[in-house]
Amino acid sequence: MKVILVDDEALLLKQLEMEISQFPNVEIVGQFNDPVAALEFLKKHKVEAVISDIEMPGMNGIELGRQAKELQPGIVLVFITGYEQYAIEAMKIRADFYITKPFNTEDIKEVLDRIELLADRQKTTEIHFRTFGRFDVFIDGESVHFPNAKAKELLALCVDHRGGKVMMEEAIDKLWEDRPYDAKVKNLYRKAVMNIKQMFQEHNLDDIFVNSRGSCNINLDRISCDYYDLLDGKIAKSDVVGYYMPEYAWAEYTASHIETNL
Numbered sequence: 001m002k003v004i005l006v007d008d009e010a011l012l013l014k015q016l017e018m019e020i021s022q023f024p025n026v027e028i029v030g031q032f033n034d035p036v037a038a039l040e041f042l043k044k045h046k047v048e049a050v051i052s053d054i055e056m057p058g059m060n061g062i063e064l065g066r067q068a069k070e071l072q073p074g075i076v077l078v079f080i081t082g083y084e085q086y087a088i089e090a091m092k093i094r095a096d097f098y099i100t101k102p103f104n105t106e107d108i109k110e111v112l113d114r115i116e117l118l119a120d121r122q123k124t125t126e127i128h129f130r131t132f133g134r135f136d137v138f139i140d141g142e143s144v145h146f147p148n149a150k151a152k153e154l155l156a157l158c159v160d161h162r163g164g165k166v167m168m169e170e171a172i173d174k175l176w177e178d179r180p181y182d183a184k185v186k187n188l189y190r191k192a193v194m195n196i197k198q199m200f201q202e203h204n205l206d207d208i209f210v211n212s213r214g215s216c217n218i219n220l221d222r223i224s225c226d227y228y229d230l231l232d233g234k235i236a237k238s239d240v241v242g243y244y245m246p247e248y249a250w251a252e253y254t255a256s257h258i259e260t261n262l
Contacts, residue, residue: 139205
């Protein structure tokens, strides 16, 4: 399990390193006293967890955690704090755990065990998108219910894009084609995004759906899909049942491509 440590105090970094080095299943792949440098590292390297102090000059741990989640949605965030009010603030950005100062080996062991459990759960959960017959999402074989139909349709559009970004303008044009492009319809888009995020978060699957300012997409590394299997030659067209996403008018272009070229 790969983790990085972030703290502006060299002594605390050293203490963390000494405590964590006792656990052979954990690899410290980076130590940073500058949160910006930690974020640059996360842009290029996949890690399971960030263990960071909260109170730091410049960029604090809360902002570091928020940006780390944008870069790697499934990353586990652990904060170190001496102040309870900071711990409450950390939970607001969906931090997974926090350690209060002063901490000891038992504290570190407990949080490392919980990081490993959460990271393993995220890796082993099976997520499957079915696109033929109708669009549905299955998590560990169970169909997922969407209380918001537009959230489900937005996720379907992301699946259709095969990991490519769906820009807000395109999503609104296809999902709310009869609405003017104004603040109200933008809020409908944002609500759909939040509903998708909340659905995956409820299953501890923060790394499946990625949203940034004005766009969203899915992480192809973590999912399976009958449409992708067809494109990759893993299944034949005769194996699929039904038409491609027949409930969505915008899916007709892909459906036509499938019928003509596959």
